[in-house]
Amino acid sequence: MAEEELSPQLRDQINRLQQLRSQLQMIIQQRQQVELRMREVDEALEELDKTEDKTPVYKSIGAILIKTKGKGEVTKELKSDKESLDLRKATLDKQEGRIKEKLNELQSKVQNALNLPGGAQES
Numbered sequence: 001m002a003e004e005e006l007s008p009q010l011r012d013q014i015n016r017l018q019q020l021r022s023q024l025q026m027i028i029q030q031r032q033q034v035e036l037r038m039r040e041v042d043e044a045l046e047e048l049d050k051t052e053d054k055t056p057v058y059k060s061i062g063a064i065l066i067k068t069k070g071k072g073e074v075t076k077e078l079k080s081d082k083e084s085l086d087l088r089k090a091t092l093d094k095q096e097g098r099i100k101e102k103l104n105e106l107q108s109k110v111q112n113a114l115n116l117p118g119g120a121q122e123s
Contacts, residue, residue, distance in 0.1 A: 013110050020103045027099060031092040038085045041078050048075050 006014070048071055051057070057074050058065040068074050 007113075010110065010113050013106060013113070017103070017106050017110055020099055020106065024096065024099045024103060027092055027096045031089060031096065034085055034089045034092060038082065038089065041082045041085065045075065045078050045082070048078070 048057070051071060053071055055071065057068045057071050059068055059074060059077075060066075
């Protein structure tokens, strides 16, 4: 079916479908970044568990390392970061689910419209 034969409504739906796919890709990328950060936090917490309380602990701030007040302070910060990341991931998971639902729904509508005899004059 040529582009000129598509109804304006169907063209809008196809554009919306492309927008939803782009949104889904962005959300998936954000979720993957959050998951990567969560793994880093988990690894850091594991390493801190292995260290003694007296062991000096440093944290990276930009391009420098700063000595912290101790293992407890850094552990507390990392656990707080992990909670925030868990919340962010849950939010992204929900958004991803909603967009996938909308995407599947719209994709079905577009496919049905394209399969109609006489070309997509559905209202």
